[in-house]
Amino acid sequence: MADSADSHDNALARRGLMFILSSPSGAGKTTISRMLLAADPSIKLSVSVTTRPPRPGEIDGVHYFFVDDAEFDRMVEEDDFYEWAHVFGHRYGTPKGHIRNALKEGQDFLFDIDWQGTQQLYQKDQQDVVRVFILPPSIVELERRLRSRATDSEDVVQARMERARAEISHWDAYDYVVINEDVNDCFAKVREILDAERMKRQRQTGLIPFVRELMS
Ligand SMILES: Nc1ncnc2c1ncn2[C@@H]1O[C@H](COP(=O)(O)OP(=O)(O)OP(=O)(O)O)[C@@H](O)[C@H]1O
Ligand SMILES: Nc1nc2c(ncn2[C@@H]2O[C@H](COP(=O)(O)O)[C@@H](O)[C@H]2O)c(=O)[nH]1
Secondary structure, three states: OOOHHHHHHHOOOOOEEEEEEEOHHHHHHHHHHHHHHOOOEEEEEEEEEEEOOOOOOOOOOOOEEEEHHHHHHHHHHHEEEEEEEOOOOEEEEEEEOHHHHHOOOOOEEEEOHHHHHHHHHHHOOOOOEEEEEEEEEOHHHHHHHHHHHHOOOOHHHHHHHHHHHHHHOOHHOEEEEEOOOOHHHHHHHHHHHHHHHHOHHHOOOOOHHHHHHOOO
């Protein structure tokens, strides 16, 4: 029979989470994602595949896997994606890789993806998905942030601003909505959401035998 330390460890066993951060472009989800990854080594980034060219400082395999159209087509044909979508004139997709098995083993993953990808992941796996939408404090501030990032041409900034209201209209398809005014406050809220979701009874698959043993 397992001793109490073993059974307590088993009781903490749970499935991994698919923790999704979405927002209109420039609201700050990449910033919040990077803060979360730096603060919490037990969540891993799901690195997306994209046909968009790298921005200065972006590293292949770290921020994205940068591929050409032919390679993206090949991955679609071979069913390599959990989900993929057209966003701002390029294609972006979540590679299946080792995610499914790692989730079963309790590994949490962070997804920085848009509303289309969120819908697709949610349809496939409602149980493990947690959807968080980040809003900017105002449209003026959103535009200021897109420009201050200084990584995109004027045309790209304009195109993203034109899409901003349409992106925001999907806010009610998310479990949580957080306004990113002060970045540290926003990060703290996102972290609280992650911590609480990890504790949900339904996710803690190891609890059932533990509670049975406690009650026996
Ligand atoms: N709370 C904040 N206050 C001021 N600036 C912020 C805040 N949060 C993020 N920023 C800045 O705004 C810019 C856009 O942020 P970020 O790149 O994280 O946005 P994003 O939502 O990931 O955009 P995209 O979807 O285009 O990747 C960055 O320069 C970032 O440093
Ligand atoms: N559906 C998906 N959307 C994705 C994925 N990876 C990123 N994104 C979203 O695209 C836009 C633009 O990103 P950027 O890095 O070019 O600014 C943003 O909303 C991302 O969240 C993906 O794999 N699937």
